[in-house]
Amino acid sequence: MAQNYLIIEDHLMLSSLIEKQLEQIQDIGEIHRVKNGAEALKCFKTNYIDFVLLDLLLPDMEGIHLIPKFKEINSNVKIIIISAESDIAKIKNVAKLGIDAYVSKMNNDQQILKAIQSVKNNKRFISDDILELLFNYDSLEVTPQKSLQKFLTKREVEILHYIAEEMTSKQIADLLLISRHTVETHKRRMMQKLKVTNTAGLIKVAYDKQLLK
Template sequence: MNRKIRVFLTDDHTLLRNALTMLLEGQEDMEVVGEAASGCECLEGVKHKKPDVVLMDISLPDCDGVEATGKILTALPETRVIAVTMHVEDEYLLRFLNAGGRGYVHKSAADRELIKAIHTVVKGDVFLSATGVQVMANQYCSTESVSEVTPDILSDRELQVLQFLARGFTSREIGEKLFLSPRTIETYRERITVKLKLEHRSDLVDYAIRYKLLG
């Protein structure tokens, strides 16, 4: 039998943590290995437990979920972090993705979408709930940062790297898939951003969505 997916919960509401624990423990392939009510408590717990997935609220005492996500991924880059939050504003989603977050689930839909989100990020993909997709669509419609340069300016390899980047893969993970070094992937990333006149990961996601590059 395959090892269970180890999940760590972070939310300052005890009732929600209890509800999520019941939901996850009811899955044959998942187990809750720890929980925290604040950002600092989460950081300590995650370093000790080394979970596969962290469920992260954005609004937390002492250290918000975006900041905590960045610190977790600095210490444990293999960990996948999913935001489970009531926030639907563009700024929260984009900050979270830029910090390295892999999934975004609205609390009102957690009972329907969370299990799928966990399976998705464990496979290496990015999961956005319907609310998150709408936020990205709004960002795409309103932003002026999305490049007008078409994808045909990119080489086949650059296009391949862009697709992986937009899905949330790290340079090391992309390198493993393409049999290239992380440094080479970083070089491709620099070329892509220069050619497309983009700077941030959220811009790459916007671009990939706009030009239907994610299949």
């Protein structure tokens, strides 16, 4: 039976990429794309939606406020979060609202299709980097080099070295062929993991724990 999907994402390039991934699904029905919360509610009320793919940060509201409204209209809807959010408290709050999957924008290559397949099999799905944050953040004690390297991803360590060399986010993005936004998200996530509030603190901890030499 064909199933209908609603993509709620204000970045058109990413929205288009998600749509192309959905088109690989055999039983795909209608795919609706909207850019904000108001459009999402209007579309949801006028169409039967089986799956919602929701960004948490929308131009007109936080995506988290849409979840109970969707559930009230259709209690059977499946909700998959696709977000760059790395704040642990916010992720946990979203999980409490009964979402079915959480996919990180930082690591979404085929993750969306895996998430959908898991949900169809009545299983929840969380992408690996989000799982790492959830399992390690609360118990993090910034310890020796080996532990710190294990806690940070390879990409984060790579970006950290470039930050220490006083490269700007744009320079790092150009070098690694990624967007400036992606670099900034990695930087923010590292600061949250290491419990510092700025770039100077990030570099200090890295040197103190001998991650940088």
